[in-house]
Amino acid sequence: MGKVNVGDIAPDFELKDKDGNLVKLSGFRGEKSVVVYFYPKDETPGCTAQACSFRDSYEDFKEVGAEVIGISSDGSSSHSGFAANHRLPFILLSDPIGKVRKEYGAYDLFGMIPGRVTYVIDKQGKVIHKFDSQMSPTKHIKESLASLKKAS
Numbered sequence: 001m002g003k004v005n006v007g008d009i010a011p012d013f014e015l016k017d018k019d020g021n022l023v024k025l026s027g028f029r030g031e032k033s034v035v036v037y038f039y040p041k042d043e044t045p046g047c048t049a050q051a052c053s054f055r056d057s058y059e060d061f062k063e064v065g066a067e068v069i070g071i072s073s074d075g076s077s078s079h080s081g082f083a084a085n086h087r088l089p090f091i092l093l094s095d096p097i098g099k100v101r102k103e104y105g106a107y108d109l110f111g112m113i114p115g116r117v118t119y120v121i122d123k124q125g126k127v128i129h130k131f132d133s134q135m136s137p138t139k140h141i142k143e144s145l146a147s148l149k150k151a152s
Helices: 045-056 058-063 076-086 099-104 139-151
Strands: 014-017 022-024 033-038 066-072 091-094 117-121 127-132
Touching: 014 076, 033 045, 033 099, 033 139, 045 058, 045 066, 045 076, 045 139, 058 066, 058 139, 076 091, 117 139, 127 139
Parallel strands: 033 066, 066 091
Antiparallel strands: 014 022, 014 091, 033 117, 117 127
16 A cells, blocks of 8 residues: 655546546646545545535635545535535545545555545645545544645
8 A cells, every 4th residue: 555645746547526537646747736635435524524614715725726636435516516515616536436535545544544645746746735534524624734834
């Protein structure tokens, strides 16, 4: 199982968004910093709180030149409903077999349960911050913004 840490170049990936369009991480390289957050499941209490916190701070992320990408194993139709229900303006990607999650090492509890892990990636594709907390979903937003502001 892979494990991505601060200082590593973020592995590239290509996954479908809520509308079925392919989104490639490397497509942001040289243009924007990217906050990639892995979460367990759409519409669960912790994941909804986390997504809504990212939504409420989305303009702050845009101001520092960053895009937010949420990834779970839920399908595109689930992401579409989740985004509509909570007015989520950022990208949600589907990793149905957990290939990207595995490559990043975004697991919790014995490496089997989907973890809640956030990676802040600079414009050159380097991971500048990693935050892993299953029990503090909204803290991921504060940690990400602070690291982006510090880096700029």
